[in-house]
Amino acid sequence: MYNAKVTVRQKKGLLDPQGVAIGGALRSLGYSQVSEVKVGKFIEIALKAKDKKEAEKKVEEMCKKLLANPVIEVYSYEIDLSAEVLTKAGEAPQK
């Protein structure tokens, strides 16, 4: 089993009203250091694949097809063997 951590962000240059509102809230709490906040999505996926390469190929497809909308979003991801498999193999989790 593999574990994919997908981050979907809004494209640069687009207005993110949620980020603006959260930035305003942080500043009103006294965090005057805050100059900008952007809100994105974090999606975690457990998937079966014969190796990491295959897992990457599948996750790339998922991002293109469904998880991100290329008109307004960009995506990135990290893929690792899931903790469960690592425990069985007696290995320490590795990046």
Added chain:
Amino acid sequence: MKFGVVVFPGSNCDYDCYNAVKRVFKQPVEFIWHAGSKLDHFDCIILPGGFSYGDYLRTGAIARFSNIMDSVIRFARAGGLVIGICNGFQILTEAGLLPGALQRNKSLKFLCKYVHLRCESNKTPFTNKFKKGQVVRIPIAHGEGNFTVDEKTLKEIENNKQVIFRYCDEKGRVSDASNPNGSMAGIAGICNKKRNVLGMMPHPERCCEALFGSEDGKLIFRSILRKD
């Protein structure tokens, strides 16, 4: 003319569309469950408003992959009339039948109110009964209607006269003040290049009877039916 209203889990304007077609315009109309696939015997498909699949991930993102959408895409490519209203518009952009995307309203508020729209082109099967530049009053009800597209595509759709409706004031003036949701260029509705697919955030089906405060929505249905 035979109409089909697609019903997704979470659609909630399906009955409004059905009612407008059936009771106001006395036309044959059927609901089409999203799991179906047959559209051969319809002349016009309506993708209604609502919150298909709870708006999870992005509005329209999951509905776009429901079984019926392959048929809707084929139907549209063959020249059939498709109109997406509100969530229907969002689904059409996700499906790639219309350019752009609908983002969260600039104000972050869900907006439910009457707005004024200016008809930018009456050269579509959905607007042929409008006068060019005609101002109509049609309600909106959405949290994510902020039309966004890259600069190049925006130029393209402006040049091709694919912008069909813009938010305006009662005199037809388009400005930031008349733009309820932050849409680029005040865009409220667009069509595809072939002009047989229309997406719009405002709800014409909600204003086809005087009781509802406006009958301006009738112009869209009269255009589709080519009826005065």
